[in-house]
Each structure stands twice: as C-alpha cells, then as structure tokens.
Amino acid sequence: ICYAYDAFLEMVGLTWEMPHYKPQEQPIWLPTEAEIDTLISATGKRTSIYLQLLKETGVRAGEADNLKWTGIDTERGVIYVASEKDGTPRTLKVSKQLIGRLESLRKDDSPKVFGERSANAMRSTFSRQRKTIAHKLDNPRLLQIHFHTIRHWYATMLYHLTKNPRLVQKRLGHRNLKTTERYIHLEEDVYGNEGNEHFICEIVKTAEEAKKLIEHGYDFVNEIDGEFLYRKRE
Numbered sequence: 079i080c081y082a083y084d085a086f087l088e089m090v091g092l093t094w095e096m097p098h099y100k101p102q103e104q105p106i107w108l109p110t111e112a113e114i115d116t117l118i119s120a121t122g123k124r125t126s127i128y129l130q131l132l133k134e135t136g137v138r139a140g141e142a143d144n145l146k147w148t149g150i151d152t153e154r155g156v157i158y159v160a161s162e163k164d165g166t167p168r169t170l171k172v173s174k175q176l177i178g179r180l181e182s183l184r185k186d187d188s189p190k191v192f193g194e195r196s197a198n199a200m201r202s203t204f205s206r207q208r209k210t211i212a213h214k215l216d217n218p219r220l221l222q223i224h225f226h227t228i229r230h231w232y233a234t235m236l237y238h239l240t241k242n243p244r245l246v247q248k249r250l251g252h253r254n255l256k257t258t259e260r261y262i263h264l265e266e267d268v269y270g271n272e273g274n275e276h277f278i279c280e281i282v283k284t285a286e287e288a289k290k291l292i293e294h295g296y297d298f299v300n301e302i303d304g305e306f307l308y309r310k311r312e
Contacts, residue, residue: 106230106264109223117223121207127179128192132225135170136232136250138162139225145191152177165251233261238269239300240279240307279309
C-alpha cells in the first residue's frame with residue numbers, strides 16, 4: 079500500500095515523508111522504603127509475600143509470577159529466577175524470613191509459588207488493597223506504587239549502596255549496561271551531592287575475606303543478598 083501511495087504522489091508531483099514517532103520518556107518516581115514496607119505489612123498474605131519478594135530481589139513481576147517451587151533452595155536461602163524480556167537468568171540470595179513466608183504458600187496443586195492465577199489477577203488484587211490502605215492512612219503517594227516501581231527502588235538503592243553498576247546489572251538481569259545506567263542518573267538526581275565522595279567498593283562472602291579488607295582500611299557498609307559490602311575512600 080505504501081509503495082502504491084508513493085507512486086501516486088510522484089505521479090501528481092507531490093512528496094511525502096513518513097513521520098517518526100519518538101515516545102517521550104517519563105521520569106522515574108521513587109517511593110520511600112517506609113512506604114513499601116507499609117504496603118508489605120498491610121496487604122493480604124499472598125500479596126504481602128509477593129511485594130516482599132520484589133523488594134528483596136528487584137525481580138520483574140513476570141519473573142515473580144513464574145517462580146516455581148523447584149526454583150527455591152530453602153537450605154541455601156536462594157531463589158533461581160528464569161529470564162524474562164530478553165533478560166538473564168540469575169540466582170539471588172533472600173532472607174530466611176522470606177523463605178519461610180514463601181514456604182507457607184506451598185500447595186500440591188501448582189508448580190508455581192503464587193499459583194496459576196493470571197498476572198492481571200494479582201495486579202487487580204493489589205490495586206484494591208493499595209487503594210484501601212492509601213485512603214485509611216491518608217497517603218495518596220501509595221497509589222503511585224506499582225510492582226515495577228519497587229524494581230526501580232531496588233536498583234536505585236543497590237547502586238546508592240555499592241556504586242557498582244555491574245553489580246546492579248547482574249542483579250537486575252540486564253544484558254546491556256546501558257539499560258542499567260538510568261539508575262545511576264536517578265541515584266544522582268535523588269541524592270544530589272550526598273554521594274560525591276569517591277569510594278573503592280568490594281563485596282565478599284566469607285569472614286576471612288572481610289578480615290583482609292578491614293586490614294586494608296575498608297569499612298563495613300551493608301549486607302546484600304548474603305554478601306557483605308565494604309568500602310574505603312580513594
């Protein structure tokens with residue numbers, strides 16, 4: 079059809095150029111950790127566990143929907159996340175509390191942790207509960223929190239703590255570092271000059287590794303997914 083239309087325009091002496099649509103990028107809005115925790119504590123059991131999983135791992139909602147019981151290692155405290163949206167599969171450490179809460183959902187009739195209900199059903203349930211909580215607490219900001227909002231929060235906080243874009247890329251399952259860079263800019267916008275000091279960051283898993291870092295002047299910062307973050311000024 080396009081070729082015929084171009085031929086017609088040429089015949090009558092007119093020209094036409096196909097318009098190019100460039101979607102306008104919207105700013106990323108971040109909730110506070112307290113607001114996320116409010117929803118985790120006030121929603122129903124299944125929704126609460128789902129939200130805690132998103133908060134601790136930063137997985138996509140689709141990855142959480144597809145999490146299977148065979149993907150939970152209760153002994154090691156890790157979950158195995160299948161890839162979605164051309165992402166990469168990954169193994170993520172989670173808290174013992176979350177493992178226990180996930181286990182409380184176990185049933186024999188579904189291989190999936192959150193059952194066979196559609197993703198839209200989970201979103202609809204969350205939307206209703208969120209509206210009730212926001213009204214009860216008179217906090218309209220809660221209405222802006224969606225499943226993917228928690229992933230944005232996780233990525234931004236992880237970069238703020240580590241200043242390690244490669245680590246954020248790995249945890250989020252991004253194949254391209256450019257996808258991760260948005261959270262670097264977002265962290266800079268949110269925290270301004272607070273993070274302008276330059277640090278060397280190291281992540282270790284054992285007490286012996288931690289001891290060596292301390293001997294070289296590193297300070298403990300935080301524990302993330304069972305790994306320990308240390309840093310020192312350059």
